[in-house]
Amino acid sequence: MSERVKAALRSGTLAGVRDGGVCRFGAIPYAQAPVGELRFAPPQPASWRGEFDATGMGAVAPQLPSRLRGAMGDFDAEQSEDCLHLTVWTPAADGKRRPVVVWLHGGAWQSGGGALDWYDGSRLAQRGDVVVVAVNYRLAALGWLYVRGQTANAGLLDQEMAIGWVLANIEDLGGDPERVTVMGQSAGASSICAMLTRQPRFSRAILQSAALGRGFRSAAQGEALGQVYLRAAGAESLSEARKLPVSALLAAQQAPEVAQALQAEGSSRSLFSPVLDGQVLPLDIAPALMTAAGRADVLVCYTRDEMAAFPDHGTDAASQQMGDAVFGAPSRQWAGHAAAQGRDAWLARFDVAPTDRFGACHCIELPFVFDTLQAFTGAPMLAGLPAAHAEQLARQTQTAWLAFIRSDAPAWPQAPHMQILA
Numbered sequence: 001m002s003e004r005v006k007a008a009l010r011s012g013t014l015a016g017v018r019d020g021g022v023c024r025f026g027a028i029p030y031a032q033a034p035v036g037e038l039r040f041a042p043p044q045p046a047s048w049r050g051e052f053d054a055t056g057m058g059a060v061a062p063q064l065p066s067r068l069r070g071a072m073g074d075f076d077a078e079q080s081e082d083c084l085h086l087t088v089w090t091p092a093a094d095g096k097r098r099p100v101v102v103w104l105h106g107g108a109w110q111s112g113g114g115a116l117d118w119y120d121g122s123r124l125a126q127r128g129d130v131v132v133v134a135v136n137y138r139l140a141a142l143g144w145l146y147v148r149g150q151t152a153n154a155g156l157l158d159q160e161m162a163i164g165w166v167l168a169n170i171e172d173l174g175g176d177p178e179r180v181t182v183m184g185q186s187a188g189a190s191s192i193c194a195m196l197t198r199q200p201r202f203s204r205a206i207l208q209s210a211a212l213g214r215g216f217r218s219a220a221q222g223e224a225l226g227q228v229y230l231r232a233a234g235a236e237s238l239s240e241a242r243k244l245p246v247s248a249l250l251a252a253q254q255a256p257e258v259a260q261a262l263q264a265e266g267s268s269r270s271l272f273s274p275v276l277d278g279q280v281l282p283l284d285i286a287p288a289l290m291t292a293a294g295r296a297d298v299l300v301c302y303t304r305d306e307m308a309a310f311p312d313h314g315t316d317a318a319s320q321q322m323g324d325a326v327f328g329a330p331s332r333q334w335a336g337h338a339a340a341q342g343r344d345a346w347l348a349r350f351d352v353a354p355t356d357r358f359g360a361c362h363c364i365e366l367p368f369v370f371d372t373l374q375a376f377t378g379a380p381m382l383a384g385l386p387a388a389h390a391e392q393l394a395r396q397t398q399t400a401w402l403a404f405i406r407s408d409a410p411a412w413p414q415a416p417h418m419q420i421l422a
Contacts, residue, residue, distance in 0.1 A: 004055065007093035009172045011046075014054045016088075022122040025173065026087045026115065027058025030165035031158065033082035034138060039242045042151050043084060043161045058085040060113025061139040062246045064253060067108070071309040071358050072366075073379040075116050081246060083136045086162055087114060089121035090131045090174040097176035101405050102166055102202075103134045104159055106186025106209070106363070108270035110140040110253070117375035124370060128402035131175035135162040141229065141249050144272035146222030147238045152277035159191055163201055181405045185209055185366065187273075193334070194274050194281060196292035205296040206404065208369070209306060209362055212330035214269050216285055221265055222275035228261040229253075229271075293334050294341030299404040300334055300415070301348040302327045305359030309381065315359040327362075335415035345415040346404065351422040352393055354385035365421075368397040397421060 002019040016025035031043035038044060059080035103119055105112040114134030121132025137143060143155025167177045181204040184192045189210035232255035233248050235241040252258060253271060262271055274281055282288045306323035307313035338345040353359040358381040367376040371394040376382055400410040412419040
């Protein structure tokens with residue numbers, strides 16, 4: 001039985017819902033709606049006042065279906081450009097200073113959303129007496145299109161603004177702004193690594209399957225791809241693209257000429273990703289990433305059969321080799337660089353493999369990190385996993401993750417030791 005609750009913030013009052021032992025405040029704007037002239041522009045701070053209805057969940061960024069739905073299953077969520085929201089789960093907005101974890105979802109910078117049932121933070125918040133914050137950020141062209149002379153990586157700036165909102169407001173929602181861990185998976189984890197090359201406002205991070213082996217896109221590559229993409233959408237410039245319907249921007253992602261341009265790049269990267277523009281991100285990021293690894297204590301994990309979630313890949317030797325090059329080796333290397341610079345660093349690998357087809361594939365850890373197995377009912381990658389095994393692994397995973405979030409230690413030695421979770 002849920003009941004309405006309120007939290008008093010500096011800008012006004014949030015009205016949310018309490019369900020069981022956790023309060024949820026949803027669709028809280030951390031930035032203005034990025035529409036009209038603000039489409040493709042850096043995020044502008046939200047400016048709501050008075051009482052805000054945070055009982056809903058809010059829309060996710062406009063997107064096409066994920067290429068991983070064959071493994072993860074699909075989701076049905078409202079989509080809107082007005083998506084720069086976050087969801088907060090807290091045991092209580094009571095002035096108690098609890099550890100905070102900020103979640104940045106994956107999806108190749110072009111699908112997913114913080115406001116999905118997959119990432120419901122209520123069980124993590126309740127089990128650990130922590131505050132969980134899930135972030136929506138702009139996806140695909142809206143957040144990551146590169147046009148020379150324009151601000152690049154708007155989606156990364158969204159993420160940073162969301163973290164800034166958390167630091168400014170989380171104390172009024174039962175959290176401690178001095179104990180914030182930023183947690184991300186896949187594109188979200190790679191984004192955290194990119195943020196750590198800048199002036200990060202956090203010093204603890206959980207990196208799940210960061211695709212660092214693919215590298216980031218150079219400005220020249222981003223510009224070449226961006227020009228082909230714009231023309232496919234029906235625009236010659238960014239100002240023309242601001243006037244296009246979102247449907248035209250999404251359709252351009254599937255244009256044959258865009259697929260050809262991506263193939264010609266020869267990087268096996270996704271269509272959209274952070275771009276090394278020389279302003280938001282350095283042109284030469286390799287030394288910056290080395291330094292960045294020394295800026296945060298980390299819990300780093302990946303999965304044994306990462307590539308098996310992707311079309312045309314499986315658990316064969318070639319897929320294993322690619323998965324280790326893209327996800328595994330860079331994860332171990334990041335933990336090693338962090339430890340060498342005096343940081344605490346733990347390593348883990350998920351080997352749970354309910355099916356032969358998907359093995360321990362990319363994203364397999366997500367239902368266990370959040371204990372949202374119900375939301376993943378029907379996910380092909382989990383088919384046949386006994387309920388008792390799933391519950392045991394969710395407990396084991398959350399216990400370790402929460403220990404890190406609470407500035408304690410997971411129950412295994414630091415890197416280079418690697419804990420197997422199966």
